Amino acid sequence: MAEGERIDTMPLISLITINYNQAMVTCDLLESTRTLTYPRYEIIVVDNGSREDPTELIRRGNYPNVTVVVSPENLGFSGGNNLGIQYAQGDYYFLLNNDTIVTPNLLEQLLAPFYQDSTIGVTCPKIRYFDEPTIIQYAGYHPLNQYTGQTWAVGLKEPDQGQYDLPGPTFFAHGAAMLVSRAVLERAGSLDDSFFLYYEELDWSARIRRAGFQIYYQAEALIYHRESMSVGKANALKVYYHTRNRLWFMRRNVVGLPLRIFYLYYFGLALPKALIQYTLHWQPTYLKAVKDAIVWNLTHTSKQPASAVSPVEMAV
Template identity: 30%
Template sequence: MCSISSRASVSVVVVNWNRRDLLRASLSSLASQRMPERFHVVVVDNGSDDGSARMAEQEFGNEPAFHLTLIRNSENRGFCAANNQGIHAAQSDFVALLNNDAEADGGWLQALLSAFKHGSSVGMAASKILVYEDPRKIDKVGHLIYLDGQNRGRGSGEFDRGQYDRIEEVLWPDGCAAMYRREMLDTIGSFDEDFFAYADDAELGLRARIAGWKCLYIPTAVVRHHRGATLGLRSAKRLELIERNRILLAAKLFPWSLLWLNGVFYLIRIGAGLAAALRGKGEASRHPGFRGKIQI
């Protein structure tokens, strides 16, 4: 185990688009962090018209727990570009991300920071993310990936019975609540803005793993997440981006020998979805996945 400087700087980036009340709750959870000294929070507002930026400035501009930097975009630049803006503005040794629809337990930030004491090759730290509406259930505890480029939250949908209560290496963290080493980001780059949103954390995580960086899952870094609150869990746009970015991820980072599987699994998924639609189940009749493929 290696040490990290007691004066290591930490920042948290929060991206927001028209979710004032959720943003308030997220920032309030950061104000309750048990940190030994003041840290830095960067809110990147993607052109909200609901008063989100004004609320953040007025209610958290003089927060004792953290120094607030507010970046106001004139339009929705997406999750990736906005996070990159925040990461650049942070200029700290370690950068955490927290979704605007997530609330962190008081020990979250300090727990994530402890991951980097486990070696200089640890470039990423993953949280235990629980479902806000039912915190007995796991949203994600790190990530898994499949041969067609689909990535899925490890433990997603399981009841939290303590089965993920030990520190362990995982593939990469979910971008909802993650921490990254600045040195790693300076070396490999940050988020790929081709993705706009969804699968962006998978692309960054895979790129980091290929470059030799590791990710540790820290079970005491607990966050509660309102799933799909930004675009809506059943949003056609969300489903389009997920399907589009699945193939984009495979095309960018998978070996040629695996790329053919993407088309095979896509046809299987669409076939299963159509069969469900014919039985009056699911939402496959809207075919957002088809639109996602066409837009590549």
């Protein structure tokens, strides 16, 4: 906070996190927020239809500025965050996984780029693994390969030796931690509920960039992430949504020849390879998940934006 600046004139940040049958994990995150040095924020915990209402446990923790919103059903990552946004009063929305641990100056660092460039709509911190705290999970994103539908995080699984300490624009936000301005929601809309789980932040990032905003990697901000605690390392649910939403994302965001080449690659190489693997290891639930994912795409029409991502846009 600048000298002489009043707290009530500072932007309010609405930290939104989703709980699903992980009340103690969520409380670990809330406990870590006690160290935050930014003085003006609220926390909204959305319970996504858990077996047990976490409200009383969270209340007993006496965490400051926390509101618990209980959904009677699981709305997924997209729907849960959108529900939290409805209750948020902030100038900025900080979408944060419940399986993360924050660092003290996180919010100040994430806010700083917004003051420097009015075209910035989203900032994301450097993310390291909680269990391997010197190893990077995210330091920005590489551009999408529109022919294979693949992208990956910059620095993924590399030891952090300062090689990604330069902040700057990046291609996609990371769903585990993204600070979003209110202007983004006004111009680009919110997360699309159709994704439910996985690829939703990539789809949102593409729409945000088409709306004229930059997505910014803020290297001086840091969180720690317990990877894949929500769904597990590998299971049928993960196979289903990864398969379904990779296709759904491409149908919504890539057009013309690149999309046709992607179909040839995916159905001619990537998908048969996965099916062979699941058959050799005899994983019938995974085979059914793939079938269901394909059927879902065959029965759902893509609500493609008027100006879907072109090859040139994805390469700059």
